[in-house]
Structure formats: C-alpha cells, structure tokens
Amino acid sequence: MTDDFNAYPATGGVAPDRWASALHLFDNGPGGPREQSTAERWERARLLFDARDYSAAAKLLAAVVEEAPEQTGPRLLLARAYYHSAQLRRAEEQLRVIVERDPVEHYAHLMLGRTLQRQGRQDEAAPWLRMAGAFAGEFPDDE
Numbered sequence: 001m002t003d004d005f006n007a008y009p010a011t012g013g014v015a016p017d018r019w020a021s022a023l024h025l026f027d028n029g030p031g032g033p034r035e036q037s038t039a040e041r042w043e044r045a046r047l048l049f050d051a052r053d054y055s056a057a058a059k060l061l062a063a064v065v066e067e068a069p070e071q072t073g074p075r076l077l078l079a080r081a082y083y084h085s086a087q088l089r090r091a092e093e094q095l096r097v098i099v100e101r102d103p104v105e106h107y108a109h110l111m112l113g114r115t116l117q118r119q120g121r122q123d124e125a126a127p128w129l130r131m132a133g134a135f136a137g138e139f140p141d142d143e
Contacts, residue, residue: 038067042074049077054085065094072102079108083115091115106135 036044045060061078068074075094082091095112098105113128133139 057081
C-alpha cells in the first residue's frame with residue numbers, strides 16, 4: 001500500500017457507469033427506488049460510451065433522445081454508439097435526422113459518409129464525405 005493517496009486510481013477496475021450510479025445511491029433513503037433524470041441518463045451514457053460499452057450506451061441514449069429529440073449532442077452520440085456497435089442502419093437513421101435539422105453539422109456529414117461506406121454503399125457515401133471535407137476546408141485539386 002502506498003502512502004500517496006493521489007497515486008491510487010479512483011476507477012481501478014470499477015466500471016464507469018457504476019460510479020455514476022453510486023453518486024445518487026441514497027438520494028431517496030437507503031433501499032428506496034429512484035427514477036433517473038434525463039441529465040443523469042445522459043451522464044451515465046457518456047461514461048458507458050467512454051468505457052466502450054456502446055450497446056449499453058445506445059440503450060440509454062435512445063431514451064435520452066426520445067425525451068429531448070431537439071438536442072443534437074445526445075442524438076450524435078447515439079449515432080456514434082450505434083456505429084461502434086455495428087448497428088449501422090440505426091446510425092444512418094439518426095445521422096439523417098441530424099443533417100436534416102442542422103445541415104452544417106459537419107461531423108454528422110462525415111459520420112454518415114463513413115456509415116454508408118461501412119455498409120458497402122460507396123456511391124451514396126461520396127457526396128457526404130465531400131461535404132464533410134468542404135466543411136473542414138479540404139477541397140479537391142482542380143487538376
């Protein structure tokens with residue numbers, strides 16, 4: 001055991017979502033059930049995503065998106081969770097909603113292009129990737 005308290009890793013082997021859950025363990029008293037708020041589900045989903053538990057993150061994020069459909073951040077993270085968990089059609093659906101609502105969301109264009117590529121739909125992916133490149137300031141040579 002070390003005398004340096006700061007050298008001890010706080011998450012040494014404990015899943016990040018367990019820490020998020022433990023933060024509010026006794027809010028309603030010991031043993032009392034408690035409904036999580038949308039913000040708490042968002043926080044927990046981000047921890048799960050960071051821990052690369054994409055399927056679990058997607059489940060929580062789907063609820064967050066249902067409760068706050070106008071928010072781009074949770075929907076984009078949901079699309080990313082679907083992408084990383086190989087739920088490509090679902091990722092595509094979410095990304096199309098984002099680019100329809102916010103046509104200058106450059107990362108959604110890039111992700112939509114990559115999602116279509118991963119599905120073997122190269123021709124459909126090309127315009128989305130070109131648009132993402134244009135947003136990033138990358139223009140094809142005129143040669």
